[in-house]
Amino acid sequence: MRLICFVITLIVTALHAQDVVVIGGTPGGIATAVTAARLGHRVTLVEYHQRIGGMSASGLGASDIENRAMIQGFFREFVDRVKAHYVAAYGAESEAVKLCKDGYWYEPRVAEKVFESFVVEQPLITVLKHHQLVSAEVKDGRVVAVTILNRATKVEQKLNAKVFVDGTYEGDLIAAAGAEFRLGREARDDFGEPHAWHIYNIPGGERIGGTGAGDKRMQAFTFRIPLSSNPENQVPLTAPPAGYDRTRYLGYFDDLKGGRFGKNLTTIAFTVRKLPNEKVELNMKPLPLGFVFAEENVGYIEAGWTERERITAKIRDLSLGLLWFLQHDSEVPENAHETALKHQPCRDEFPEYDHFPFQLYVREGRRLVGEFTLSERNITEQPGLPSERMHEDAIAVGEFPIDSFPMQKRQPGDTVVLEGYLGMLKKITRPYQIPYRIMIPKKIDGLIVPVPASTTHVAFSSIRLEPTWMALGQAAGVAAHLAIEQNVELRKVPVKEMQAVLMKQGAVLRAE
Structure with missing residues (x-):
């Protein structure tokens, strides 16, 4: 003793x-x-x-x-x-x-x-x-x-x-x-940033709209999901998540019909990266107008952990629901079914978390106000903005290029890109x-x-x-x-x- x-x-x-x-x-x-x-x-x-x-x-x-x-x-x-x-x-x-x-x-x-x-x-x-x-x-x-x-x-x-x-x-x-x-986005005039706050920007290209006003919106949080194509290492989905609502995903059909990102609904919704040992990584693709994850994180950052867990579970179920939708919905084309069904959650990953990732992809939270604030002029070279790198x-x-996920779901009149998306601005980031x-x-x-x-x-x-x-x-x-x-x-x-x-x-x- x-x-x-x-x-x-x-x-x-x-x-x-x-x-x-x-x-x-x-x-x-x-x-x-x-x-x-x-x-x-x-x-x-x-x-x-x-x-x-x-x-x-x-x-x-x-x-x-x-x-x-x-x-x-x-x-x-x-x-x-x-x-x-x-x-x-x-x-x-x-x-x-x-x-x-x-x-x-x-x-x-x-x-x-x-x-x-x-x-x-x-x-x-x-x-x-x-x-x-x-x-x-x-x-x-x-x-x-x-x-x-x-x-x-x-x-x-x-x-x-x-x-x-x-x-x-x-x-x-x-x-x-x-x-x-x-917390949130600065106004365009706060630091003289061409790509600040409320904005519509062609992916990888120029600004095409937006008010430039500030707000408290946060870029979308998602999960990055590893899946296996090896049947011996799969834990297949056998049912949709609780509260599954197929209508939430119907917006992806508009992207499919418009031919915006290909002819396979699965690869329209996800970016698929091949990993070792017959695995892939799914990233929720932010380009489609049907992207469902924007605004689902409202309140997360300043909430206590009980509420954070509730929001995390909501985004988790939305993610699993999208995968189930692509695997099983009767209106989804067969080529998407085939691609989605080939890949299932990995048996050898996250067993204590039901083989689903434990960490919500919190792309941005509170940001310190420090002795110096890094801004767009400090990370880019572009006409009309002094570069101080x-x-x-x-x-x-x-x-890494400026890259922010969308801030809002599809708004009336959105036909090119979702509000707040700054997709890989390689042309200006140095x-x-x-x-x-x-x-x-x-x-x-x-x-x-x-x-x-x-x-x-x-x-x-x-x-x-x-x-x-x-x-x-x-x-x-x-x-x-x-x-x-x-x-x-x-x-x-x-x-x-x-x-x-x-x-x-x-x-x-x-x-x-």
């Missing part, structure tokens, strides 16, 4: 004496935790779900990156480990290795395995899965503690630390700490330096924010990719290390030293 009490005391003491607490086991949060631990700091990583890895371990089967050379460091380690897994498991010349595309494409279970390998290697990291943030304690303008809840036991626990990190998609810690944040305090490089200041709150100390960072909606549509977040997380881990080592606030961390450490770790800081 004495031994048990001693062990419990040690565990509690360890959790109360952390250097760094990271809220959010997303790829960005994991990169922060691992980087700080490698530099000698005790870290607690807190994750709401029963698994870590965020979207990369929950159906997002590829690393969204257009210019691979621009993001290295921790992210490149992740990619290399993915490839090494497939080589070791199936052989260097295997089909699985070819399909993993040098480690940039992967099955969710493999991504999770890789993230777990990073964490297990670091004895200074304590991982608390199935825990949620309850509150943050702020004294004299500085975060000094957080309270978390064990979702299984309902027991609350207070964690003290020197540095706190918001690695959540929702921006929950910045809100709990009382840091200023933005370089910064002396650069700690990472962003490179590699850009990301300044350290976007992770630092204006007034709150002791807090660094690598995921819900300080940007406008338009700029967030470029940085909101897991490779970029891993780069920012790595920088946040280095910043936490220097702040603790030199006993300075995060906003006072010597940037040149931080940049030197990052470059030694293989990070890229120059945008080319």
Whole structure:
């Protein structure tokens, strides 16, 4: 009994004496935790779900990156480990290795395995899965503690630390700490952004309408769904989800009749990406006017977790309903039936979640108001807008095209594109330096924010990719290390030293 009490005391003491607490086991949060631990700091990583890895371990089967050379460091380690897994498991010349595309494409279970390998290697990291943030304690303008809840036991626990990190998609810690944040879209005039707020934009092309006014709308949340074509690894759908309503999907027929995106209703509704081991990844295609997911996330970000779970379940059932519709509806053409029925949920993915992804694709939540706000002028080159893409305090490089899902369902008169959709604006987006200041709150100390960072909606549509977040997380881990080592606030961390450490770790800081 004495031994048990001693062990419990040690565990509690360890959790109360952390250097760094990271809220959010997303790829960005994991990169922060691992980087700080490698530099000698005790870290607690807190994750709401029963698994870590965020979207990369929950159906997002590829690393969204257009210019691979621009993001290295921790992210490149992740990619290399993915490839090494497939080589070791199936052989260097295997089909699985070819399909993993040098480690940039992967099955969710493999991504999770890789993230777990990073964490297990670091004895200074304590991982608390199935825990949620309850509150943050702020004294004299500085975060000094957080309270978390064990979702299984309902027991609350207070964690003290020197540095706190918001690695959540929702921006929950910045809100709990009382840091200023933005939610929704800026007006076009707020930052002089040509693609801000209410907008109609030809996919990949020019603006064709919109008021330019600001609002609180959020781009659509969806799931990325891995499916298997191997009957031995399938858990076929046997019934539609609760509350199934086929009429919700009839708008896709308009897209089919108009010949807008092909002649197969399944590939009109989904983007299908081939993954290793006879799997595909379904992405809900935002181009069709029949796209059903816009506005289904209303209220999610500022809701408590009970309401969030209700909204998540609604979007989950809407997703499964679309798949069932394409598999079984009598009006759906046979070619779509055949394509949809060939692929079913994977037996070897997410068994405790009924073989469905655990993480809702929260493409955007709260965004910090930081020491600097990244805007469209900082990530693009286009006529009439000064380009300001370089910064002396650069700690990472962003490179992904501006890409935002629709904000509204089909409105009267919509014949080309849904409102709010900014589809892969490659023509104007250029590699850009990301300044350290976007992770630092204006007034709150002791807090660094690598995921819900300080940007406008338009700029967030470029940085909101897991490779970029891993780069920012790595920088946040280095910043936490220097702040603790030199006993300075995060906003006072010597940037040149931080940049030197990052470059030694293989990070890229120059945008080319």
